[in-house]
Structures are given as C-alpha cells and as structure tokens.
Amino acid sequence: QVQLVQSGVEVKKPGASVKVSCKASGYNFASYGFSWVRQAPGEGLEWLGWISAYMGNTNYAQNFQDRLILTTDTSTTTAYMELKSLRSDDTAVYYCARFGTGYSDYWGQGTLVTVSS
C-alpha cells in the first residue's frame, strides 16, 4: 500500500533552516510528484510547492520562491523540503503528499516545525 512517512518534530531558532524528509513506498516513485503543504496552528492549508520525483522539475508558490528548496532522491525514494531563514510565522505542521494530475491523493502524517527563540 502507498505510504508516505515523514521525519519527526523540529524546533528551530529564527534565521535557521529546516529540512523535512518524506519516505515513499508502495508505488512507482518515478511516476508521481510530491506537493508540500503547511498548516499553521488553527489555520487552513497553504501550498508551498511541488516537485516531479524523476526529473526534479519544481514549482514554488510565489511567497516561498526565495527560501524554499524541494528535492528528491530516487535511490532512497525520499522527498525533501528545506525552508531557509525561518521566522516565527513559519511555525506549522508541514505535509508531503503524492501529487497526481492536479490533486494529492496520499499524504504523510505531517511534521511539526516550531520556530522560537
């Protein structure tokens, strides 16, 4: 069965970077992409960007173009999201999701990233 397992809780100081991993299994990794979405406490869903798993093509939301890096490693079937220059308002649960044709059908469990001095 399709599974996406994300790395654990992160606590970072303002200005630092965070890198979250998303290990995929149960399907042909190269045939899909990944979208990354975050959710601040008590808030709605915010799309960060997506990446094609095989070619590595990326597309970032305008608000994150200068500090977000998405990558994949086909040898370990893992996707990564790195967010730089963290601020307190980056505190959120970050989700990876398998990206199909315009929608995300399987989601990771989420990774809480807390940014605090």
Added chain:
Amino acid sequence: EIVLTQSPGTLSLSPGERATLSCRASQNVRFTYLAWYQQKPGQPPRLLIYGASTRATGIPDRFSGSGSGTDFTLTISRLQPEDFAVYYCQQYSDSQYTFGQGTKVEIK
C-alpha cells in the same frame, strides 16, 4: 493567482441531514483540476473528490461533487457522525495550487 472562496464558513447540521458546501473561484478553473479534501483534527487531509466530480478510492457515495467554471459544490447526502470535519477545495492551474479557506461542518 486563482483565489478560492468557500461558503459558508461553518455549517451546523444534524446527523442524517444533507450538507451543501460551495467553492467559488476568482477565475475559470478547468474542471479536471478541482479537488475536495476532508480534514479531521490531528490528521492530514484526505482526498474526497478530484476532477470536480470523481470520488477518490474508498470514498462513500454519499459524497458527490459538481460544478464547472467558477462555481463548484460538494454535497454530503446524509451526514454520518464521522463526516463532521473541515472541508477544503483546491485548484491547480498554471503550475500553481491554491486552497479555499475551508468550511467546518459541525454537529448542531
């Protein structure tokens, strides 16, 4: 960027009632790229509907999606206790994703 506006913000209904959720886009959305998700507290979103009207794998047939252009609707024909949650619409166009702000369906 296409903005999605969901209404109402909160829907208070009883089990067995019908729920009608609206999602309005600021520009035309290709129907293929309109999806609906359900989210319960502490859980990731769950895909319900894609392509505006196609149920995802394992989704009960009490959930249905409709609409085109700028107006889309998610209908839950008879609310079950497990359906009380927050629902989001999402569109994908020009390589950009956006979500609506969500509709909370709560027990009356």
